[in-house]
Amino acid sequence: xxxxxxxxxxxxxxxxxxxxxxxxxxxxxxxxxxxxxxxxxxxxxxxxxxxxxxxxxxxxxxxxxxxxxxxxxxxxxxxxxxxxxxxxxxxxxxxxxxxxxxxxxxxxxxxxxxxxxxxxxxxxxxxxxxxxxxxxxxxxxxxxxxxxxxxxxxxxxxxxxxxxxxxxxxxxxxxxxxxxxxxxxxxxxxxxxxxxxxxxxxxxxxxxxxxxxxxxxxxxxxxxxxxxxxxxxxxxxxxxxxxxxxxxxxxxxxxxxxxxxxxxxxxxxxxxxxxxxxxxxxxxxxxxxxxxxxxxxxxxxxxxxxxxxxxxxxxxxxxxxxxxxxxxxxxxxxxxxxxxxxxxxxxxxxxxxxxxxxxxxxxxxxxxxxxxxxxxxxxxxxxxxxxxxxxxxxxxxxxxxxxxxxxxxxxxxxxxxxxxxxxxxxxxxxxxxxxxx
Amino acid sequence: xxxxxxxxxxxxxxxxxxxxxxxxxxxxxxxxxxxxxxxxxxxxxxxxxxxxxxxxxxxxxxxxxxxxxxxxxxxxxxxxxxxxxxxxxxxxxxxxxxxxxxxxxxxxxxxxxxxxxxxxxxxxxxxxxxxxxxxxxxxxxxxxxxxxxxxxxxxxxxxxxxxxxxxxxxxxxxxxxxxxxxxxxxxxxxxxxxxxxxxxxxxxxxxxxxxxxxxxxxxxxxxxxxxxxxxxxxxxxxxxxxxxxxxxxxxxxxxxxxxxxxxxxxxxxxxxxxxxxxxxxxxxxxxxxxxxxxxxxxxxxxxxxxxxxxxxxxxxxxxxxxxxxxxxxxxxxxxxxxxxxxxxxxxxxxxxxxxxxxxxxxxxxxxxxxxxxxxxxxxxxxxxxxxxxxxxxxxxxxxxxxxxxxxxxxxxxxxxxxxxxxxxxxxxxxxxxxxxxxxxxxxxxxxxxxxxxxxxxxxxxxxxxx
Numbered sequence: 001x002x003x004x005x006x007x008x009x010x011x012x013x014x015x016x017x018x019x020x021x022x023x024x025x026x027x028x029x030x031x032x033x034x035x036x037x038x039x040x041x042x043x044x045x046x047x048x049x050x051x052x053x054x055x056x057x058x059x060x061x062x063x064x065x066x067x068x069x070x071x072x073x074x075x076x077x078x079x080x081x082x083x084x085x086x087x088x089x090x091x092x093x094x095x096x097x098x099x100x101x102x103x104x105x106x107x108x109x110x111x112x113x114x115x116x117x118x119x120x121x122x123x124x125x126x127x128x129x130x131x132x133x134x135x136x137x138x139x140x141x142x143x144x145x146x147x148x149x150x151x152x153x154x155x156x157x158x159x160x161x162x163x164x165x166x167x168x169x170x171x172x173x174x175x176x177x178x179x180x181x182x183x184x185x186x187x188x189x190x191x192x193x194x195x196x197x198x199x200x201x202x203x204x205x206x207x208x209x210x211x212x213x214x215x216x217x218x219x220x221x222x223x224x225x226x227x228x229x230x231x232x233x234x235x236x237x238x239x240x241x242x243x244x245x246x247x248x249x250x251x252x253x254x255x256x257x258x259x260x261x262x263x264x265x266x267x268x269x270x271x272x273x274x275x276x277x278x279x280x281x282x283x284x285x286x287x288x289x290x291x292x293x294x295x296x297x298x299x300x301x302x303x304x305x306x307x308x309x310x311x312x313x314x315x316x317x318x319x320x321x322x323x324x325x326x327x328x329x330x331x332x333x334x335x336x337x338x339x340x341x342x343x344x345x346x347x348x349x350x351x352x353x354x355x356x357x358x359x360x361x362x363x364x365x366x367x368x369x370x371x372x373x374x375x376x377x378x379x380x381x382x383x384x385x386x387x388x389x390x391x392x393x394x395x396x397x398x399x400x401x402x403x404x405x406x407x408x409x410x411x412x413x414x415x416x417x418x419x420x421x422x423x424x425x426x427x428x429x430x431x432x433x434x435x436x437x
Numbered sequence: 438x439x440x441x442x443x444x445x446x447x448x449x450x451x452x453x454x455x456x457x458x459x460x461x462x463x464x465x466x467x468x469x470x471x472x473x474x475x476x477x478x479x480x481x482x483x484x485x486x487x488x489x490x491x492x493x494x495x496x497x498x499x500x501x502x503x504x505x506x507x508x509x510x511x512x513x514x515x516x517x518x519x520x521x522x523x524x525x526x527x528x529x530x531x532x533x534x535x536x537x538x539x540x541x542x543x544x545x546x547x548x549x550x551x552x553x554x555x556x557x558x559x560x561x562x563x564x565x566x567x568x569x570x571x572x573x574x575x576x577x578x579x580x581x582x583x584x585x586x587x588x589x590x591x592x593x594x595x596x597x598x599x600x601x602x603x604x605x606x607x608x609x610x611x612x613x614x615x616x617x618x619x620x621x622x623x624x625x626x627x628x629x630x631x632x633x634x635x636x637x638x639x640x641x642x643x644x645x646x647x648x649x650x651x652x653x654x655x656x657x658x659x660x661x662x663x664x665x666x667x668x669x670x671x672x673x674x675x676x677x678x679x680x681x682x683x684x685x686x687x688x689x690x691x692x693x694x695x696x697x698x699x700x701x702x703x704x705x706x707x708x709x710x711x712x713x714x715x716x717x718x719x720x721x722x723x724x725x726x727x728x729x730x731x732x733x734x735x736x737x738x739x740x741x742x743x744x745x746x747x748x749x750x751x752x753x754x755x756x757x758x759x760x761x762x763x764x765x766x767x768x769x770x771x772x773x774x775x776x777x778x779x780x781x782x783x784x785x786x787x788x789x790x791x792x793x794x795x796x797x798x799x800x801x802x803x804x805x806x807x808x809x810x811x812x813x814x815x816x817x818x819x820x821x822x823x824x825x826x827x828x829x830x831x832x833x834x835x836x837x838x839x840x841x842x843x844x845x846x847x848x849x850x851x852x853x854x855x856x857x858x859x860x861x862x863x864x865x866x867x868x869x870x871x872x873x874x875x876x877x878x879x880x881x882x883x884x885x886x887x888x889x890x891x892x893x894x895x896x897x898x899x900x901x902x903x
Contacts, residue, residue: 160776175842175871
């Protein structure tokens with residue numbers, strides 16, 4: 001028997017660390033050649049790691065959510081024959097890394113009457129183990145009415161700071177004395193006074209579930225944090241009368257829908273953005289805030305915020321300026337499908353110069369979109385509603401839609417942003433101008 | 438009239454222990470604070486109360502001890518009869534007071550509190566005028582803290598003046614009287630009366646109630662009564678003072694049986710209690726809710742007017758400096774945005790009589806009145822080695838605890854130097870200690886503190902040394 005070590009592959013583009021997002025195998029599993037062992041993720045692309053050999057999994061190189069350096073040991077297999085690693089030396093060096101998996105802390109932390117804790121990740125247990133010696137599990141009685149809660153001055157002061165009325169806190173100390181630990185438990189919601197009636201509909205629930213923020217979710221979290229931390233956002237909302245645009249869209253779909261596919265509003269909006277950024281080149285730009293350089297782009301690569309099961313992704317319609325509405329619509333559909341099935345490539349998920357976000361019918365009245373750093377603008381689409389409007393002294397029904405757009409105030413001033421949105425609005429309200437130049 | 442306007446966040450009226458602590462804490466918390474005091478900083482406590490009386494008591498004890506050595510002393514010490522230059526004693530006391538009030542001023546300054554010397558007059562809940570001697574200074578504030586304290590009660594039939602004095606004058610005598618009549622045998626009267634007796638004066642008490650220290654139970658008072666007898670102090674109980682003697686040297690008195698007589702005296706100390714200082718600074722203009730003669734407050738020291746706070750003697754019993762200090766600290770923290778309440782488990786009370794008396798929390802009688810089933814036990818100092826070596830075997834330590842869970846709800850003690858035991862008592866109660874906690878704590882031998890542990894052991898039914 002020999003040992004075969006699979007290392008984290010270099011996925012290119014100077015990436016030094018890759019995150020493990022899923023293990024497809026566990027230690028002890030037998031694997032065959034080409035069987036997928038793990039999913040790993042770089043900036044936005046998820047890559048499957050296949051096994052090059054037959055063998056048995058001995059150890060995994062990390063927990064889901066951990067980032068491993070390129071070249072670090074990803075997985076260790078027992079194989080027939082010599083393998084690719086000197087068994088003894090490797091085993092010694094890697095011993096500590098295996099500890100978190102098999103190690104079960106000796107005195108299991110007594111979590112009173114909270115079943116859901118059982119699901120807590122085992123990796124956290126070693127840290128918690130020395131903290132809590134086993135305590136007797138007993139439901140401490142609450143005080144009788146009118147009886148003063150018994151607690152040391154420091155506990156009382158902390159309760160005030162936490163805004164907790166000590167009357168409601170059960171004391172686990174001698175004679176019902178309330179300890180700091182009791183306060184902690186109360187804060188954690190574990191010792192609320194029992195619900196008065198055993199009514200299923202209003203039963204008190206005490207469980208909790210920890211959801212690790214890993215993979216795409218963590219990526220989204222980081223990107224959103226980056227954008228909000230770095231970029232002083234301002235949001236500009238304008239109402240657009242899309243009655244004519246909708247009429248045109250219905251006409252186009254009736255005439256060409258069968259051959260060229262149905263159009264939504266999105267490709268028409270993309271066309272309006274393409275035209276508007278010609279007059280406002282500051283908007284179609286990326287701001288390198290470390291080098292203090294704004295790069296204006298002639299091509300308009302429009303990111304389309306797309307909801308997938310895993311979370312938000314932003315596939316990019318490249319060269320929107322060179323596409324007619326049907327070409328754009330087809331590209332949007334293709335990219336959305338790729339993103340939702342995890343097939344989008346790195347190139348398809350990066351390089352946008354401006355982003356559009358639309359929740360369609362769920363678009364709401366107003367939104368405050370977060371800029372896709374390092375871009376400087378994002379255009380948000382709110383829902384279309386038919387409303388009465390006064391025109392020439394008479395009331396008419398019009399289809400109205402808000403655009404909620406955010407800008408990077410470091411490089412875009414309010415006047416420029418407003419001018420850009422008014423330009424977009426102008427194109428949308430008079431749809432012929434989208435095509436006649 | 439030329440007026441200067443000024444503004445601050447917190448304005449404190451009164452530089453006693455409540456007011457100055459509130460101001461220091463507020464300063465620490467970054468609250469712009471002005472403290473207005475017309476007399477010396479430190480209030481009654483530092484200038485004419487706690488501290489000077491303890492100085493006088495210490496001097497009296499030292500003199501009394503020396504006088505004992507001039508006669509028969511079991512310690513084998515023999516000295517010539519001592520003399521005392523009372524003016525020097527008073528100067529020594531004034532030195533201590535000066536150091537402490539100077540220290541308060543320095544602490545206020547260090548914490549950025551502006552002290553305005555002058556008498557405050559409340560114009561409205563947010564404006565105070567201070568008469569500094571020159572043009573009146575008007576200060577606007579967001580929060581007004583009333584800490585004006587209390588003053589000695591005067592008997593209508595026996596107004597202060599001449600040889601009728603209050604505790605203030607009694608703490609700064611220029612001469613010692615041959616015979617001092619003390620009207621009122623509460624803790625202030627007793628502390629001073631005993632001190633004067635030890636300094637060589639003849640002392641007679643006139644008390645309207647049926648016993649000494651009417652606020653304390655019989656068991657605690659008995660060792661004090663014994664001590665008075667031993668010191669040769671006369672006590673008239675259930676007796677009332679009708680007025681000054683016709684020749685102005687003494688008082689006319691009616692005893693319990695209705696018989697009137699004249700008590701000749703060189704000096705009369707009236708110590709019949711203290712009342713909150715609510716007059717003379719425009720308080721009535723705020724129309725605050727009152728609680729009898731006191732300003733009504735809730736458990737955060739809020740009065741009935743928003744952002745007007747009151748602490749200390751102005752707000753009720755117990756009129757003790759440490760209560761005022763704790764309230765002052767709390768109010769400053771509340772103003773700084775913290776959540777605080779004044780809910781102490783116990784406020785200790787100490788009488789620096791001979792022997793000293795300490796009461797913390799509930800007495801057995803209190804517990805019975807509240808219907809709490811309690812056990813209590815006491816341990817006598819007669820069985821404590823350290824007490825014997827101090828020639829202070831009178832008295833005892835008593836503990837009161839709930840019968841069901843042994844949580845300690847009260848401590849009392851009477852004996853020499855038991856005032857220092859108050860620390861252990863109040864800490865046990867605040868921490869929610871049970872008898873077992875105190876019984877299971879090793880107390881240093883030989884100390885008076887062993888009596889604390891033994892009392893707890895005795896309550897549990899297994900005292901070792903009785």
